Amino acid sequence: MNTARDLVIVAMGGEQDRPVETGDLSLALAGAELLDLAEAGALTLDDDLIVPGAETVPADRLLSEAARALLRQEPYETVEDWLWRRGRGLSSAYVVEFERDGLIARKRDHRISLGGRRAALVDSPERSRAEWRLADGERVLVALTVEVGIRDEPPAGDGTRGTEGAEATDEAGGTGEVGGSGESVELGTGTESENGTGTGTSAEEPDDPVDRVLAAVGSAVTELEGVRRRRAVEDAAYENVWRGL
Numbered sequence: 001m002n003t004a005r006d007l008v009i010v011a012m013g014g015e016q017d018r019p020v021e022t023g024d025l026s027l028a029l030a031g032a033e034l035l036d037l038a039e040a041g042a043l044t045l046d047d048d049l050i051v052p053g054a055e056t057v058p059a060d061r062l063l064s065e066a067a068r069a070l071l072r073q074e075p076y077e078t079v080e081d082w083l084w085r086r087g088r089g090l091s092s093a094y095v096v097e098f099e100r101d102g103l104i105a106r107k108r109d110h111r112i113s114l115g116g117r118r119a120a121l122v123d124s125p126e127r128s129r130a131e132w133r134l135a136d137g138e139r140v141l142v143a144l145t146v147e148v149g150i151r152d153e154p155p156a157g158d159g160t161r162g163t164e165g166a167e168a169t170d171e172a173g174g175t176g177e178v179g180g181s182g183e184s185v186e187l188g189t190g191t192e193s194e195n196g197t198g199t200g201t202s203a204e205e206p207d208d209p210v211d212r213v214l215a216a217v218g219s220a221v222t223e224l225e226g227v228r229r230r231r232a233v234e235d236a237a238y239e240n241v242w243r244g245l
Contacts, residue, residue, distance in 0.1 A: 004032040006130035030087035031217040033066040045209040079216040
């Protein structure tokens with residue numbers, strides 16, 4: 001099972017009402033990789049710390065890259081810091097990988113583009129699997145689609161959404177539809193904190209490791225949206241100053 005690849009497929013093939021932000025998707029993909037690596041025994045979570053396990057080599061190239069990116073010396077990395085570091089440009093990396101694997105093809109008549117690439121999904125066993133997981137209500141995939149806006153918010157109390165996060169900036173457009181042409185905002189750099197990583201934590205940490213990762217993704221996505229809004233206000237104020245001169 002590769003949740004990250006399934007999430008990209010769902011993002012490209014879904015019927016969402018609004019475009020998917022590439023920064024949000026990148027953060028969710030980093031969380032999906034973390035959960036897949038945990039399932040493979042490549043890591044465990046000690047509270048919010050990522051403790052590397054056996055040096056497994058997943059068959060998937062990007063997941064293998066993620067495994068090699070784990071910090072194997074103390075102090076270990078937090079889930080939140082992993083999302084910002086690993087998530088930088090990750091949605092675009094998956095698009096390139098999908099093109100290499102023949103899962104998407106460039107077309108003129110398209111609905112969604114990722115990373116500035118106009119592309120459409122082709123029929124494939126991977127697409128069928130991802131769509132089946134979503135239709136079946138698989139917990140992790142459904143929760144991640146909620147975080148990136150593909151599906152509506154689930155009922156309260158299911159533990160899939162965090163509400164607080166660290167300040168960070170996006171690796172995609174500020175108006176930021178997937179593949180949009182808005183102003184570029186780089187993920188993981190900018191005004192979030194002096195050391196370039198997230199610092200916020202939720203008031204009550206979930207006990208379940210899966211819930212902790214999902215909550216961290218939700219917190220990061222929420223903070224990223226806050227950064228976009230602040231950028232929009234600042235840009236509007238700047239334009240108003242020039243109009244008054």
